[in-house]
Amino acid sequence: MKNTLKVERAKLNLTQQDLADKVKVSRQTINSIETERYTPSTVLALKISKVFAISVNELFTLEEHEK
Amino acid sequence: MKKTKGKAVGVPNYFKKIGIVLIVLVIVVMFILKGIHYNFDATQKENIKIIYMTLINIGLAFIALAKEKIEDEMFVFLKLKSFYGAFFFGIVFTIIYPILDVITNDDIQQIPAQQLVTMMLFSHISTYFLLKRSENK
Numbered sequence: 001m002k003n004t005l006k007v008e009r010a011k012l013n014l015t016q017q018d019l020a021d022k023v024k025v026s027r028q029t030i031n032s033i034e035t036e037r038y039t040p041s042t043v044l045a046l047k048i049s050k051v052f053a054i055s056v057n058e059l060f061t062l063e064e065h066e067k
Numbered sequence: 068m069k070k071t072k073g074k075a076v077g078v079p080n081y082f083k084k085i086g087i088v089l090i091v092l093v094i095v096v097m098f099i100l101k102g103i104h105y106n107f108d109a110t111q112k113e114n115i116k117i118i119y120m121t122l123i124n125i126g127l128a129f130i131a132l133a134k135e136k137i138e139d140e141m142f143v144f145l146k147l148k149s150f151y152g153a154f155f156f157g158i159v160f161t162i163i164y165p166i167l168d169v170i171t172n173d174d175i176q177q178i179p180a181q182q183l184v185t186m187m188l189f190s191h192i193s194t195y196f197l198l199k200r201s202e203n204k
Contacts, residue, residue, distance in 0.1 A: 029139050037201075
């Protein structure tokens with residue numbers, strides 16, 4: 001699953017730690033999501049998208065082989 | 068949103084340090100007792116070995132069950148993965164152990180439960196550590 005977390009974070013000028021604090025997870029978890037090593041749960045995806053005020057679909061998209 | 072998942076089972080993070088200290092203490096005491104050359108009889112030696120193994124298992128269990136400072140869903144997932152690995156390792160070890168006895172022409176023996184628990188806990192801790200490290204890269 002691809003995501004635009006890094007881009008959205010840059011738009012708001014947030015560090016990984018800032019975002020982690022906002023959604024109450026560790027910085028490592030944000031880093032793993034950003035580098036697409038970990039797929040977040042629905043709850044966490046919703047929390048992250050709420051921070052950026054966009055929909056989950058805009059933030060996370062399925063890759064071709066996952067469709 | 069209604070919570071569907073239960074809270075992760077575990078002990079506070081400082082238990083990790085308690086576990087490490089306990090294991091180090093057991094090892095130090097082991098070397099001291101070896102160093103003083105006291106003549107223990109066979110039963111005493113067996114009892115001491117059981118006490119060592121129990122204390123080491125308690126220490127390993129503390130390390131394995133200690134929560135992270137921020138225990139989020141990714142760490143729970145990594146723990147689940149390494150617990151699965153340790154469980155699989157335990158099964159493979161139990162199957163291979165008697166086969167090795169047959170190959171080496173020894174008497175077929177049962178694996179002591181304490182030894183199996185130690186191996187499984189050690190496997191869990193090392194797998195979790197490696198998974199965590201790979202996520203930190």
